[in-house]
Amino acid sequence: xxxxxxxxxxxxxxxxxxxxxxxxxxxxxxxxxxxxxxxxxxxxxxxxxxxxxxxxxxxxxxxxxxxxxxxxxxxxxxxxxxxxxxxxxxxxxxxxxxxxxxxxxxxxxxxxxxxxxxxxxxxxxxxxxxxxxxxxxxxxxxxxxxxxxxxxxxxxxxxxxxxxxxxxxxxxxxxxxxxxxxxxxxxxxxxxxxxxxxxxxxxxx
Amino acid sequence: xxxxxxxxxxxxxxxxxxxxxxxxxxxxxxxxxxxxxxxxxxxxxxxxxxxxxxxxxxxxxxxxxxxxxxxx
Numbered sequence: 001x002x003x004x005x006x007x008x009x010x011x012x013x014x015x016x017x018x019x020x021x022x023x024x025x026x027x028x029x030x031x032x033x034x035x036x037x038x039x040x041x042x043x044x045x046x047x048x049x050x051x052x053x054x055x056x057x058x059x060x061x062x063x064x065x066x067x068x069x070x071x072x073x074x075x076x077x078x079x080x081x082x083x084x085x086x087x088x089x090x091x092x093x094x095x096x097x098x099x100x101x102x103x104x105x106x107x108x109x110x111x112x113x114x115x116x117x118x119x120x121x122x123x124x125x126x127x128x129x130x131x132x133x134x135x136x137x138x139x140x141x142x143x144x145x146x147x148x149x150x151x152x153x154x155x156x157x158x159x160x161x162x163x164x165x166x167x168x169x170x171x172x173x174x175x176x177x178x179x180x181x182x183x184x185x186x187x188x189x190x191x192x193x194x195x196x197x198x199x200x201x202x203x204x205x
Numbered sequence: 206x207x208x209x210x211x212x213x214x215x216x217x218x219x220x221x222x223x224x225x226x227x228x229x230x231x232x233x234x235x236x237x238x239x240x241x242x243x244x245x246x247x248x249x250x251x252x253x254x255x256x257x258x259x260x261x262x263x264x265x266x267x268x269x270x271x272x273x274x275x276x277x
Binding site: 141 | 230231232233234235236237238239240241242243245246250253254256257258260261262264265266267
């Protein structure tokens with residue numbers, strides 16, 4: 001069973017913003033909503049690091065746990081999605097998410113919040129695949145087209161990689177072994193577990 | 206008096222139960238169509254997963270550039 005994940009390699013990210021631009025363009029995301037964004041640590045200082053952040057489609061998603069209307073679900077590919085027809089825009093998911101992924105369009109005056117919007121892993125939403133409604137509410141469904149998320153495919157340095165966890169872990173591991181460093185800074189092992197966990201998944205150097 | 210004490214103890218104990226926090230929450234929304242249900246994959250999940258895994262391999266430039274053994 002596929003488990004779709006993102007990995008951002010901070011050693012490679014050059015803060016070019018092609019991921020954020022690709023996402024905006026692919027899904028025609030409105031002003032004020034950023035499904036993906038770049039975070040730079042120690043900006044301007046030699047050795048600065050950038051990382052591309054969006055919904056990480058958590059295995060144990062806190063947004064899903066706190067939603068009062070139960071509008072979140074998980075696809076067979078373990079992508080966390082939500083039904084905008086149910087969402088009441090309460091913002092609980094925003095407070096629960098450690099990545100700041102849920103976004104709320106300013107739907108009117110006086111700070112009125114619209115329905116939550118977030119990265120869909122380019123998997124659309126609970127509407128008929130490729131329908132106008134699906135595109136309007138959730139954006140393009142690239143997975144159903146046999147493609148991976150636009151942000152990762154457009155990444156100029158391939159710092160951001162997306163796909164089944166087993167495949168992208170292998171790619172990342174190859175890089176780390178090749179350059180002889182990196183896993184101690186950021187990445188899969190830091191986020192999801194150490195070498196013992198990689199060995200569990202059959203990943204060997 | 207003893208009965209009342211027992212009843213009070215039973216009620217107090219009943220309040221100690223814990224609602225499981227790790228249970229999967231129900232999804233109240235619409236059913237989503239499977240990604241591989243369309244004309245492209247015709248419901249073949251294995252073909253869909255293989256296609257995505259192959260696509261993900263293009264993100265590995267060691268393979269894409271044909272020098273997958275360069276790092277060894």
